[in-house]
Amino acid sequence: MEQNHKLGESLDQIPTNKERYQKLVGKLIYLSHTRPDIAYAVSVVSQFMHAPSESHMEAVLRILRYLKSAPGKGLIFTKHGHLDVQAYTDADYAGSIVDRRSTSGYFTFVGGNLVTWRSKKQKVVSRSSAEAEYRGMSHGVCELMWLRKLLRDLGCKSKKAMNLYCDNKAAISIAHNPVQHDRTKHVEVDRHFIKEKLDAGIVDFPFVKTEDQLADILTKAVSSRSFHSCLDKLGIRNIYAPT
Template sequence: MIVTGNDPEEVKKLEAHLSSVFEMKDLGGLKYFLGIEVARSKEGISLSQRKYVVDLLIETGLLACQPADTPMEQNHKLAEYPDQVPTNKERYQRLVGKLIYLSHTRLDIAYAVSVVSQFMHAPSEDHMHAVHRILRYLKTNPGKGIMFSKNNHTDIAGYTDADWAGSITDRRSTSGYFTFVGGNLVTWRSKKQKVVARSSAEAEYRGMAHGVCEMLWLRHLMKDLGFKPKHAMNLYCDNKAAIDIAHNPVQHDRTKHVEVDRHFIKEKLESETINMPHVRTEDQLADILTKAVSGKVFHSSLDKLGMRDIYSPT
């Protein structure tokens, strides 16, 4: 159990009450919780799962493997094929399950894990190779994690992107978003959309709606914590067509199938809850949540997102 608060006396009273009901003791400052390691420094607070990664590599016999530069091969063709060679289903599901838990602090494997988790019901050897590549990538920086630094604001911002018809199996799009509070990355998601999008603008628009929902939830959470919003939230998107649809009150044939999302986003724009500035494709951080990119783009995005390995030698 983690006990936190800004009133030390109230924290002590709560701990005393819990101790009277349950058998427990105070372990001091938070350092390790459910596989997540917490480290504090002058730069800020770092969250990582280094021991969890090392234990996973030992379990799979890949501790001495050849590292991979990225978690997934660019332009991969992972799908379900009639002639695919099956692999051990239980082992595959166990490994993917552990990788899903690891993605709580490792946003760099979020897209790769979302892809391999789509084949849990009938994994093949190619799917298992993809899982092993994720593990070989983790070997490169097992201590990589998220750094939370103290900044002079609590503004909420987000990046949203979608890869139109990226799935070979059913041509559904993959959407993803990153959200920031006070300049620090707090939530992210990479997920295949539930329906087939008929245009890239539609795919981007559906992904945009998910990003807006997440940012609104964070806005309400910050209000509950006593931080009233001072500015409209910026949601960065690299698709001009989707941004134009959001601002245009006129109905078009191409927007009828996203009508609910269109009115939802339009309402938030008119109330000045959100802004939707355009961002260049090369500056779109959410790109790594929707597709497998090159090593150069991948590592450049991770640096901008604030991922650090505090265990690596300087």
């Protein structure tokens, strides 16, 4: 996706072939279940299925050109000698120019291997970056709880706290502070849910620097250098690349 893109809807936009657009995006949605590198781009273009324009189609074709340039890219699973569960969560505050909703995303790892990911626009408008990040954290905690239950059903039990890495100190502070503030009343249910898991020692929220935040590529379009750096850390490799 082009960095700092302004994809939206306007009255003077030039319409494109709606049926072709929907078919292409539909196929990309299925592909994004195994290609986390296109998750954000596909989530953006899928928001305009009802009235696509030429600019939206150009964004779709850009995704197709990227896929054609590296057909052998995919997740490589390796043995790391542990089954620790951890996640990275991030949110892009008011990133949508259409309705100013934030986009949140998360990556989850089991045993050092990427297993689930999601990029999705939030259902409500957040009034601050901390609120947007906190809503993203709640989605990440829910995913960690699901993975914890799944691993227990498979006979893999761990008493270690699951780490959820966040690059927003305000959101981490809200998670640890039981006192209700005005800026947290909009996420009161999430606040109690997260605090309960934190007090039980199930999850922990270490701070991670923005440049080390892997979930950044799920919330906005980043530079080519940052994008490929994240892919390396996520374990996404090209099997056809020369060794």
